[in-house]
Each structure stands twice: as structure tokens, then as C-alpha cells.
Amino acid sequence: MTGVSASLHRAAPMPALPRFRAPLVFGMLLLLFVALAGRSLYLQWIDNEFLQGQGISRYGRTIEVPAHRGRIVDRSGEPLAISTPMKSIWAFPGQVEMAPGQLAQLARALETTPAALTKKLEDGSDFVFLAKQIPPDVAERIATLKIKGIHDQNEYRRFYPAGETMSHIIGFTGDRDVGQEGIELTQQEWLGGKPGSRRVIINRRGEVVEDLEAIKAPQAGRDLALAIDTRLQYLAFRELKAAVDANKAKAGGLVILDVQSGEILALANWPTYNPNAHNRVARDRMRNRALTDVFEPGSTMKPFTIASALESGHVRPDTVIQTAPGTFNVGPNTIHDAHPNGALTVEQVIQKSSNVGAAKIALSLPSATMWQTLSDAGFGTPPNTGFPGEVAGRLRPAKTWKPIEQATMAYGHGLSVNLVQLARAYTVFASDGELKPATLLKGGGAVAGRPVVKPETAIAVRHMLELAVQPGGTAPKAQVRGYRVAGKTGTAHKLEGRGYTNKYVASFVGFAPVSNPRLIVAVMIDEPSAGAHFGGEVAAPVFSSVMGSALRTLGTPPDAPQDNVILPAESAPVREET
Amino acid sequence: MVRVNLLLLAVLVLCALSLVTSRHQARKLFVELEREQAKARAYDTEFGQLQLEQSTWAMPARIEKIAREQLRMQVPGPARIEVVPEGAPR
Numbered sequence: 001m002t003g004v005s006a007s008l009h010r011a012a013p014m015p016a017l018p019r020f021r022a023p024l025v026f027g028m029l030l031l032l033f034v035a036l037a038g039r040s041l042y043l044q045w046i047d048n049e050f051l052q053g054q055g056i057s058r059y060g061r062t063i064e065v066p067a068h069r070g071r072i073v074d075r076s077g078e079p080l081a082i083s084t085p086m087k088s089i090w091a092f093p094g095q096v097e098m099a100p101g102q103l104a105q106l107a108r109a110l111e112t113t114p115a116a117l118t119k120k121l122e123d124g125s126d127f128v129f130l131a132k133q134i135p136p137d138v139a140e141r142i143a144t145l146k147i148k149g150i151h152d153q154n155e156y157r158r159f160y161p162a163g164e165t166m167s168h169i170i171g172f173t174g175d176r177d178v179g180q181e182g183i184e185l186t187q188q189e190w191l192g193g194k195p196g197s198r199r200v201i202i203n204r205r206g207e208v209v210e211d212l213e214a215i216k217a218p219q220a221g222r223d224l225a226l227a228i229d230t231r232l233q234y235l236a237f238r239e240l241k242a243a244v245d246a247n248k249a250k251a252g253g254l255v256i257l258d259v260q261s262g263e264i265l266a267l268a269n270w271p272t273y274n275p276n277a278h279n280r281v282a283r284d285r286m287r288n289r290a291l292t293d294v295f296e297p298g299s300t301m302k303p304f305t306i307a308s309a310l311e312s313g314h315v316r317p318d319t320v321i322q323t324a325p326g327t328f329n330v331g332p333n334t335i336h337d338a339h340p341n342g343a344l345t346v347e348q349v350i351q352k353s354s355n356v357g358a359a360k361i362a363l364s365l366p367s368a369t370m371w372q373t374l375s376d377a378g379f380g381t382p383p384n385t386g387f388p389g390e391v392a393g394r395l396r397p398a399k400t401w402k403p404i405e406q407a408t409m410a411y412g413h414g415l416s417v418n419l420v421q422l423a424r425a426y427t428v429f430a431s432d433g434e435l436k437p438a439t440l441l442k443g444g445g446a447v448a449g450r451p452v453v454k455p456e457t458a459i460a461v462r463h464m465l466e467l468a469v470q471p472g473g474t475a476p477k478a479q480v481r482g483y484r485v486a487g488k489t490g491t492a493h494k495l496e497g498r499g500y501t502n503k504y505v506a507s508f509v510g511f512a513p514v515s516n517p518r519l520i521v522a523v524m525i526d527e528p529s530a531g532a533h534f535g536g537e538v539a540a541p542v543f544s545s546v547m548g549s550a551l552r553t554l555g556t557p558p559d560a561p562q563d564n565v566i567l568p569a570e571s572a573p574v575r576e577e578t
Numbered sequence: 579m580v581r582v583n584l585l586l587l588a589v590l591v592l593c594a595l596s597l598v599t600s601r602h603q604a605r606k607l608f609v610e611l612e613r614e615q616a617k618a619r620a621y622d623t624e625f626g627q628l629q630l631e632q633s634t635w636a637m638p639a640r641i642e643k644i645a646r647e648q649l650r651m652q653v654p655g656p657a658r659i660e661v662v663p664e665g666a667p668r
Contacts, residue, residue: 068626079633084626161633208612209605234638481656557664562656 059201060212067193068156069177070221072170072184074230075263075442079161081170081184083177086157087139089130093121095149102147109141110134132175133157158184160275162230165237167275168288169228169267169387169440181286183226183440186388193221225442227263232256235549236266240523243542244270247506247528253290254542255423256550257520259511260446262427262436264385264420265519265550267291291383291390294416295505295524298492298535299474301374301412302358303429303461306350308373309361310457317347317460323356330404335359350464353474353489355411362410363403370406371398376452377425378435379417385440393417412490419507423522426509429465429486430517433458462486466514469540471568475508478540479565480548482558484514487543489535494527503527508539512547513559521547 043051072081089110098106100114107114110131120128130150139152156177160170171182178192179185196218201210236254244252256266269289273281287293309315326340337356341348349357362370374380380395394416401409408414417425420438427436427449434449453461465486469478475489487510493500509522523539523546532538645651 071626078636079629082626082630084630085623159630161630161637163637165639203605209608231638234642238639238642482659482661558661562659562661 056212059203061200061202061208063198063200063208065196065198065215065218066154066156067195067218067220069158069173069193070191070223072191072224072226074226074228074233075265076229077225078230080166080226080228080230081158081160083156083158085136086133086155087136087152088132088155089134089139089142089150089152091121091128091130091150092126093123093128093149094126096121096147097149098145098147102145105145106130106142106147106150109138109145162233163276164272164274165234165268166228166230167273167278168269168286168290169226170275172275172278182288182387183224186386187224191221191224194219227258227261227265227440227442228267229265231553232550233266233268235553236546237268237270237272239542239546239549240268240270243523243525243538246530247525247532247538248530249525249538250527250529251289252526253419253522253524254546255290255419255520255522256546257420257423257427257438257522259427259430259436259517259520261443262424262438262447262449263443264438264440267420267440288387288389289526290419290524291385291387292418294391294393294418295507295526296415296492296495297412297417297422298490298505298507299353299355299358299411300422300488300490300507300509300535301415301417302350302353302410303465303488304374304377304379304425305358305362305365305370305410306346306464307428307453307457307461308370309365310346310460311373311453312365312369314364315346315361317464318345320345321349321354321357321360323349323354323360326356328356328359328407330359330363330407331402333404335407347464347467350461350488351467351473353468358410359407362406365406367398367401367406370409371395371401373452374409374415376435376450377428378421379415379425383418383421383424383438385420385438387440390420391418393421412492419522419524422507422509422524423520426511426520426522428452429458429461430511430520431458462514462517465510469510471566474534475536475540476567477536478508478510478543478547479567480512480544480551481565482560482562483512483548483551483556484560484564485510485512485544485547486514486517487511487540489540491533491535503529504533506533506535506538508535508543510543510547512551513556515559518554518556519547519550521550 069083071079073079103114103117107117110117117130120130133155142150143152158173158177160167160172169182171184172180173184174180179188184191196216198215199212200208201212203209236256240252240254243249252270254266254268255264257263258265267290271285273285310317320343322343323337324340324342326337328335335355337354341352341354344352344354344357346361349361374395380393382390382392396415405414424436424438428434431449432455433451433453435452436447436449465488466484467473468489469475469485469487475487478485478487487508490507490509492505494503494505496503505524505526506528507522507524509520511517511520521543523542525538528538
């Protein structure tokens with residue numbers, strides 16, 4: 001039994017554990033740890049960038065820091081162009097979900113009808129602008145409606161308080177606040193701002209809590225001061241518009257120039273447009289004619305012919321020129337005076353504006369001498385005012401001149417100028433023989449010019465120009481109460497195609513006060529068709545009213561008594577030139 | 579030795595807590611700064627708009643219209659102008 005019991009009690013030998021089990025388990029655990037360490041190493045070191053990026057994209061944001069465009073101001077700091085933030089509302093039509101009530105509210109905020117809005121949203125495109133450049137407070141109201149699929153974006157809109165009076169100089173900007181015309185275009189570099197950016201951390205309320213990296217500072221546009229004086233500009237515009245209307249003219253231009261500094265204090269054009277709503281305006285109205293269009297100046301050119309002859313010693317102011325019988329043959333061509341005169345002194349040639357006299361004087365000069373004077377006075381080269389598209393005008397090289405051409409150029413035909421060029425050329429007579437650089441930007445006062453003629457010559461011509469506006473001259477209507485003025489009329493046939501037409505360009509260029517010239521005013525009226533077409537009838541009265549008001553506005557001391565204006569009797573025949 | 583360690587532990591905890599609070603403070607101040615800067619930008623915008631409004635009101639065309647039509651002003655005739663020369667005794 002015992003044997004049995006013993007055998008029963010003898011513990012069945014435990015099956016021996018395989019020797020490898022413990023090391024296996026241990027090894028596997030170790031492997032797991034290795035995997036864990038490997039993974040964490042991978043995450044920490046190798047995949048680090050991706051993960052950091054993911055994290056930042058959840059709480060970090062790049063915010064654009066807007067930079068607004070610089071203002072344009074006039075010479076006294078009056079704003080002429082200001083950018084102000086606006087919002088544009090756009091939608092992904094596919095994502096838009098809104099209740100009819102919301103639609104009505106949205107339509108009301110956008111000042112349109114629900115039907116019009118629905119039509120816009122259902123025209124099949126993926127993206128539509130519902131409203132462009134609306135005031136921020138309206139956009140705010142729309143944002144509070146919380147309509148899915150409707151978003152807004154920041155934009156700038158530029159406003160021009162001076163409107164149509166100054167649109168040609170300033171120009172305008174496009175949608176993205178980039179200059180498209182005028183000063184806005186040429187000064188884009190100066191005016192335009194460069195937006196900056198910041199990387200920031202935001203909290204769950206959407207507030208910025210920390211800057212992540214260095215801020216890229218926005219570069220705001222700089223302000224730009226123009227030479228324009230808003231008061232004079234308005235005056236110029238008002239008078240020009242009135243004159244164009246009264247003479248049923250096609251177009252017109254007026255420039256006021258400061259004699260000492262060459263600054264353009266006013267530059268008005270007609271027709272014009274409103275830069276605050278420039279989208280529907282014909283390109284033609286946008287042209288700054290005073291700088292981009294040329295015309296044949298006519299008799300306003302005569303003083304330069306005379307100055308050239310005086311300068312080179314060919315004539316003296318009292319030299320007598322025989323202009324009878326009012327015609328003069330140059331080869332097969334004949335030059336006419338509108339009103340035949342007899343023997344005239346050089347002074348009287350300007351005063352009476354005799355074509356024959358001017359042509360005879362011109363032909364006594366070598367063509368190179370005359371060309372030199374005209375070229376030195378700035379004809380044939382762009383005036384460099386800093387305006388886009390300004391033209392040079394035409395002044396052909398002296399070698400190609402035929403005698404008849406030299407004779408007609410003496411009284412301003414066969415060459416072309418723009419109005420600013422013409423006004424600037426008169427700085428030669430208004431100063432003591434120096435041509436001042438014309439500029440649209442505010443400068444620091446008087447500038448040195450380039451000498452063109454001797455001071456004596458300039459003074460002699462100035463005296464002749466003063467005679468021209470007095471009774472007996474061609475433009476008594478240019479006289480200004482309280483100031484001595486000097487100037488010259490121009491009436492040119494328009495050149496169309498190959499020949500001259502019976503359409504005219506009437507002009508007047510002059511300066512005042514003669515005792516110490518301060519301003520030059522140049523007026524050009526294109527195709528006056530209400531009867532009168534002479535510069536002395538059409539352009540001179542504009543000169544007179546603009547010059548008088550401008551001098552008073554600037555507080556220039558009068559240099560003549562208040563009753564100095566002597567107009568010839570109404571019945572007196574109009575003595576005019578062509 | 580143990581004491582020193584405990585002391586260091588306390589200092590460490592204190593430091594950690596103060597770091598947390600100052601970090602929090604910094605964020606609060608930063609948010610405030612942001613808010614003030616946004617306000618400054620808004621004022622800047624408003625300034626621009628006011629300038630625009632002012633210059634619109636002050637346009638010579640409008641001034642002239644009011645002077646002529648409402649106030650019935652006009653340029654005086656030559657008979658009513660007396661010129662006082664510069665430096666003349668009063």
C-alpha cells in the first residue's frame with residue numbers, strides 16, 4: 001500500500017519550464033521599451049518639424065498688418081487724397097445657408113432687394129462679390145448675422161475731396177489701392193505702403209496672446225505734398241469752366257505758375273471727371289491736356305523770336321520794320337497780317353502782334369540762333385514736371401528749316417507745345433532771363449533757373465508785353481485792377497490732317513505784377529465757337545479774372561492804382577491778329 | 579542634508595509658481611496692449627475720415643456758394659477799396 005500511496009504521493013515531476021521563457025519575456029519587454037524609446041526619439045528628433053508645425057497651425061496665426069497708402073496734400077496741407085479702410089463682402093454660393101429672415105436682413109444691410117441677392121448667389125459661379133468697398137460699420141452688422149458661407153475682407157478705398165477740380169493732376173487708384181493715373185501713378189513708390197506680417201499665438205477667444213517671431217513691420221506709405229494751392233486751383237477751374245461754356249468750346253486748359261520757384265500752383269482742364277466714381281468715365285476725359293496734348297501756339301511764340309533777335313543784336317526795341325502792305329512773300333508763300341500796319345518798331349510788332357513784322361525779324365536771323373533760343377526756352381523737350389505721359393512738343397532741328405518755315409515759326413506755326421511748356425517758357429521774361437524748372441511737387445521756395453537771355457533782353461520784352469495788354473495792344477481785356485500785367489495773345493488755326501482748318505485755338509500767356517512778377521497764368525481755349533475766336537477776346541478775360549483773384553488771394557501788394565484798367569470804347573474795331 | 583533639500587524643493591516650487599503667474603500676467607498685459615493698439619488704429623482711421631469730412635466741408639466751391647447765396651457777399655467795387663501802402667503811417 002505504502003508503495004502505492006508512496007507512489008501516489010510522489011509528486012509528479014513538474015514539467016520543466018522551458019529554459020528560454022524568462023529571457024523571452026524579458027527580451028520582449030525590452031523590445032517594447034526599445035520601440036517606445038525609438039518612437040519617442042523619432043517624434044522628438046526626426047518628425048519634430050511636422051509636429052511643431054501642426055501644433056502652431058492650431059494655435060498660431062499669421063496676421064497681415066495693413067499699411068495704408070500715404071495721403072496727397074496740397075501746399076498748405078489740405079488733404080487731396082486719403083485712404084480709409086473699407087470692407088468687401090463675398091460668398092461661396094455653394095456653402096451659403098440662410099433663413100429667409102436672414103436674407104431679408106442681409107439685403108437691407110446691402111441696400112438691395114432679396115430677389116437681386118438671390119439672383120447673384122444663383123448665377124452659377126463658385127465665388128461672388130456681394131458688395132465692394134462698403135463702410136466698416138455695415139460690414140460689422142452683416143458679420144453679426146453669422147450667415148454660413150458669407151465672408152468679408154479688408155480693403156482700402158481712396159477718397160478725393162477736391163473731386164473734379166483736380167482729378168487730372170492727382171489721378172486715381174485701382175481696386176488694390178495701386179495708382180493708375182496721374183500723380184497716384186508716378187508717385188506709387190513713395191505713396192504705396194508695404195503691408196507687414198506677424199506670427200502670433202491666439203487663445204480660444206481669438207485674442208492674440210504672444211508674438212511668435214520677429215514682427216515684419218509694415219511700411220506705411222508716405223504723405224506727398226503737391227505744389228498745388230487748392231484755392232487757386234478752384235479759382236482756375238471755375239473760370240476755365242465758365243469760359244469754355246460761354247465760348248461753346250471743345251476743351252480748355254489753364255496753368256498758374258509761381259515765377260520764383262517754378263511750382264505749378266494750379267492746373268485745370270476741361271472736360272474733366274469725378275475721380276471718386278471714375279469707372280464709367282471715357283478715357284478721353286481723363287487726359288491731362290495741359291501736359292499730354294500739344295497745340296500750335298500761334299502768336300504767343302512771337303516774344304521768343306523777338307528775344308532771339310534782341311539777344312543776338314540783330315534788332316533793337318526801336319528798330320523800325322516795314323510791315324506795309326500787310327503781306328509778305330517768302331518764296332511762293334505769302335504771310336498775311338489780319339490788320340495791315342505801316343512801319344512798326346520792334347516794340348509795336350509785339351504790341352500789334354504783326355505776323356509780317358515777326359517773320360521779317362525771324363528771317364534776319366540765322367536759323368541756328370533762333371532754334372537755340374527756342375530750345376533753351378524749353379520747347380521741344382518735355383517739361384519734366386513728374387507727370388506720366390507728358391509730351392515734348394515739336395521743334396525740328398534748325399538744319400531742316402526752310403525759309404518759309406522759319407518765317408511761320410516766328411509767329412508760332414509749324415511747331416507745337418503743351419500748355420505747361422508754354423507757361424514755363426514765359427519764366428524767361430517774368431524773371432530776368434532765366435528758365436525755371438516747372439514742378440508739380442512742393443519745393444522749398446525760389447530756385448535758380450537756367451539763363452536763356454540777358455537780363456536787359458528780358459526786361460525789354462517784358463515792356464513790350466506790357467504794351468500788348470494796354471489800349472492799342474491786342475489784349476486790353478487782360479488788364480487787372482490794381483496790378484500791372486504783361487502778356488501775349490495767341491490765335492492759331494488748328495492743324496487737322498494735312499492742312500489748316502477754320503477751327504481755332506485761342507490762348508493767352510501773361511504774368512503780373514510787372515514790377516516784381518509773381519505769377520504766370522497761361523490759358524488755352526480749344527475751338528471756341530460762339531462767335532469770338534481771338535485770344536484777346538476769348539482767353540484774355542479768363543487771364544484777367546484768374547490773375548486778379550489769384551494775386552488778391554495770395555495777398556500780393558498792388559503795384560498800380562485801383563482805376564488802372566482802361567478798356568477801349570466798345571465801338572472801337574477789334575484789332576486782332578490771327 | 580535632508581533639510582537643505584526640502585528648502586531647495588520649496589524654493590523650486592515657489593519659482594515654478596511665480597513663473598506661471600508672471601507668464602499669465604505677461605499674456606494679460608499683452609492682450610491689453612493689443613487692444614490699445616487696435617484702438618489706436620481705429621482712432622487713426624477715424625482721424626482720416628474726419629480729415630476727409632473737414633476738407634469736404636471746406637471745399638472752396640461750397641464756401642463760395644454759401645458766401646454768395648446765403649450771406650450775400652460779393653467782391654467790393656474799385657470805389658470801395660482803399661489800398662494802404664506798406665509802411666504807411668496809420
